[in-house]
Amino acid sequence: MVRHMPQRNQADPALPTIFHALADPTRLAVVERLSISPASASELAKPFAMALPSFMQHMGVLERGAIVTSHKSGRVRTYQLAPGALQLAAAWLAEFRNHWERKLDQLDHLLITTTNPKEDHEPLHP
Amino acid sequence: MVRHMPQRNQADPALPTIFHALADPTRLAVVERLSISPASASELAKPFAMALPSFMQHMGVLERGAIVTSHKSGRVRTYQLAPGALQLAAAWLAEFRNHWERKLDQLDHLLITTTNPKEDHEPLHP
Numbered sequence: 392m393v394r395h396m397p398q399r400n401q402a403d404p405a406l407p408t409i410f411h412a413l414a415d416p417t418r419l420a421v422v423e424r425l426s427i428s429p430a431s432a433s434e435l436a437k438p439f440a441m442a443l444p445s446f447m448q449h450m451g452v453l454e455r456g457a458i459v460t461s462h463k464s465g466r467v468r469t470y471q472l473a474p475g476a477l478q479l480a481a482a483w484l485a486e487f488r489n490h491w492e493r494k495l496d497q498l499d500h501l502l503i504t505t506t507n508p509k510e511d512h513e514p515l516h517p
Numbered sequence: 518m519v520r521h522m523p524q525r526n527q528a529d530p531a532l533p534t535i536f537h538a539l540a541d542p543t544r545l546a547v548v549e550r551l552s553i554s555p556a557s558a559s560e561l562a563k564p565f566a567m568a569l570p571s572f573m574q575h576m577g578v579l580e581r582g583a584i585v586t587s588h589k590s591g592r593v594r595t596y597q598l599a600p601g602a603l604q605l606a607a608a609w610l611a612e613f614r615n616h617w618e619r620k621l622d623q624l625d626h627l628l629i630t631t632t633n634p635k636e637d638h639e640p641l642h643p
Contacts, residue, residue: 402545407541414534414540416532472613472616474618478617481614484603491598
């Protein structure tokens with residue numbers, strides 16, 4: 392199956408809205424909760440010391456970022472995690488994996504040579 | 518080497534600031550440019566139709582999110598991508614990989630059974 396992936400080094404126009412939706416500790420905690428199972432608005436709001444209208448504003452930001460979708464059944468609105476947006480963000484970040492692994496390897500090397508400054512100068516078989 | 522990884526399903530307190538730094542198309546484009554090589558503020562600002570002070574505000578947000586670091590040599594400030602923050606964001610998103618792969622597989626299955634509604638009912642060897 393061909394899944395939607397961003398073009399290399401060309402940010403998808405949806406990415407800023409997705410990252411904005413994730414730029415808040417309450418919203419991150421909601422995403423973590425929804426990764427376990429769908430939940431109603433009141434269940435999701437319970438752990439937070441926050442008025443329901445304020446909490447629902449956070450849910451609105453998550454919906455606009457397409458991080459979650461919701462449906463209403465009677466008086467209960469149930470939210471679930473949507474698969475696309477988090478995957479898009481992960482795919483964009485994955486493009487920089489080579490960069491940060493190279494940087495971390497350089498730090499490793501620096502730490503090793505700083506801790507053992509003579510290592511590079513000592514012959515292997517004196 | 519043991520690298521810093523967030524505890525499973527426990528968002529690192531730095532994550533909202535990191536995601537906020539990525540919640541803007543100019544800042545995303547700067548990250549993409551810096552993944553190629555370090556660059557001066559004026560080089561980085563060149564592609565954007567924006568006054569330098571406005572552009573420097575974006576660079577400030579990227580520095581506060583620890584996405585970039587900078588050093589000044591004479592009158593030139595040079596920026597480079599920092600390895601830690603993007604890696605932290607990627608590690609947090611990777612926790613949801615199982616979730617979205619399961620969801621996308623469900624969508625695949627739904628598409629297949631909608632396109633070929635009789636598939637499940639036809640015997641393999643009629």
